[in-house]
Amino acid sequence: MDRIKPRTLSGFMELSPEKQAQFEKIKDTLASTYALYGFTPLDTPVIEASEVLLAKGGGETEKQIYRFTKGDADLSLRFDLTVPLAKYVAMNAGTLSFPFRRYQIGKVYRGERAQRGRFREFYQADIDIIGDGALSIINEAEIPAIIYKTFSALGLTRFIIRVNNRKILNGFYAMLGLSEKSGDIMRTVDKLDKIGPDKVKALLTDELSVPSDAAGEIMRFMEIKGKTGDVLSALESYAGKNEIFDTGLSELKTVTGHLSDFGVPAENFAVDLSIARGLDYYTGTVYETVLPDHPEIGSVCSGGRYDELAGYYTDKKLPGVGISIGLTRLFFVLEDCGMLNEEVLKAPADAIVIPMTEELSPAISAATALREAGIRTQVYTEQKKFKAKMSYASKLGIPFAVLLGEDEIAENKVSVKNMATGQQETLEVSKAAAMIKAAITEINTAKAIKE
């Protein structure tokens, strides 16, 4: 037979079973945390009509889109989960209850240039809250709580949720008479972390022709940092000059004012006036999440408030707020930084039943009993030497080997070997099940990430 060399396309993450188990742990944690906040799971198609998916125009990303024809249909693979959500809500607005809270964790596709850490197929894990005509600011206040709970559940303690409000920025630039240049200025100021204040100021004056005193004002504004209360006080000194600014400040106060009710510790939160996130979509609160020990990673969870989810599909006003985690990239950088918790159970089974006699019935019955107790159990039935069987269990990292030799069968018991400690004891199956179950429950408290 002519053989084809098996390969996986570059830019497509395909994991070993052990790594996949770690990935699943993260994915499951995101799903269960999102669900805890009353978001309902959605699962829209990967393929959409190009006309629908590109209704807004793809802009810079259009070249990256996987677009093709099948028969006479012009089709595209989704490049994010927001456009399919907009389509879904516009189509189903008559039957959905608003606010509509959904989460979706799914693969999206972008034909980017192949590069280390860049993926062409990757998971996004999104939540959005969509209002019908209006949406209370409290929803914007709840988002940091969800981010906090999500990353805490993953095992992180050292992360900072950075929050800003686009109305504050828009109002501030209006005060300076720079409304028309505000987009370009935000883009430049967004580089503060990367290139530092001197270069940002130079770019503002030289490339954007911002007057020197206004550039100075901008730099002073961006230096407003520190505890939330102090930042709010400093912002107060700009109040009363521009209505949009004042609205933004009021919104920011509401968002920060409910943090402790929502259970977000002060050390995981910061107002950061330099962040803007995207330029024409967001209209209110914006969010980023950074790991202070790993600034090179950038934001691991971003989003914000928008006024028009689906303007290109419907005349219904659908404001919302949402965040997105680039799960595939997050997994890649966590692995790269050595932050995946190796104590997470990566084995395909909690217990492996190893028969040591010709007769397999007692082993199979024992496995059936363990499974009834909720223990993930494999029966090893290949004709191999005992050593090879134990080596298989060990290589897979299965925590418990359950041995059935003639003695055990005669006594109607099993011998349970703890593969980590080497300890072995002989006991009744029901007691073995209880013991293994308790140990596995303990092991499964391990979180996905280790700092």
Added chain:
Amino acid sequence: MDRIKPRTLSGFMELSPEKQAQFEKIKDTLASTYALYGFTPLDTPVIEASEVLLAKGGGETEKQIYRFTKGDADLSLRFDLTVPLAKYVAMNAGTLSFPFRRYQIGKVYRGERAQRGRFREFYQADIDIIGDGALSIINEAEIPAIIYKTFSALGLTRFIIRVNNRKILNGFYAMLGLSEKSGDIMRTVDKLDKIGPDKVKALLTDELSVPSDAAGEIMRFMEIKGKTGDVLSALESYAGKNEIFDTGLSELKTVTGHLSDFGVPAENFAVDLSIARGLDYYTGTVYETVLPDHPEIGSVCSGGRYDELAGYYTDKKLPGVGISIGLTRLFFVLEDCGMLNEEVLKAPADAIVIPMTEELSPAISAATALREAGIRTQVYTEQKKFKAKMSYASKLGIPFAVLLGEDEIAENKVSVKNMATGQQETLEVSKAAAMIKAAITEINTAKAIKE
């Protein structure tokens, strides 16, 4: 703005939030049952190089494949989960431990003619056990146990796992001197359920030129039915004439002999000599699963033993056994038959906290406490009348409304209203959490399917 009419492509299932919750329940049940048997989750890409995906040749399905170019790459969307598994195992054979047991639940793509109940994007939920060079027959015996556990966990009791062995058929046709026609004969006999024995016999003699007495022998053979013990006895009378037949019969005895150890009740199992499943792939035990009350659905879980998983990628011999559930179609037919259990909790939240004062902090704190207790909780913060808030909760089917008015706040308590019974009581948040948690745990014992 020019508006585009939002639509979802035909042949692509996109569910309402309520239906999606029911779908998720089924998907989660499959995943957890598969995991219980020691299968590890894999997640291969949706897109593969066409050369790799079509290594075997697509045959009849080749026209259905979504194939396109991006840059100079010739790409295809996976049309099943078996070819990607073959690729994965061939690529990683050096590092995997065998037997390699994996499950995968993922979307696959086939551009079939649009038709009611036919999908172009659909989930398959597969398990496979792959051996390195050899694989014990006990793995084939375990499969009915997995099928039984899976459908029981979904809530079904009336289903029958039908088993046959291709070696028995091959041996039997060899005895009749019909080996060369065996493929065509199997295809014809496979129609027994649909067209009845007279027409099958006519097809055998008229179209396949099977001699009349041989056709009679075949029909008599296919009439062997009933209890497993009786079928095995009847098959014994054919033993000793053909080696392959005898091997098949011995395998069938092993498979059926361990059913009770594996916990499979006799009433959910039947040897059925008429089933063959695919014509050149399977080499040993084959499986189908049918619902006797709904014969029109056909098999809802099928598979079998094969000798060569990845012959087109590697010279390594990789025998295996696997089954597949067409999840999207299963969901469609269950809904169509009215068999989805409407008692499954379809709401996005277990509890909705409804503040009845201007001050929201107590409501947010109560929600935070409920979430800490693992209760999926939404805070309703829109400015609406009380009646509208309750109507929202009711429309979403959220089981508990947690009300915070001035009295509750003054007493540091909450009022919990059971939305189904209308009963309401005022109690401390911690007690409310315990009460709601217990009720939700009870509700969540509801299985996905109701017969």
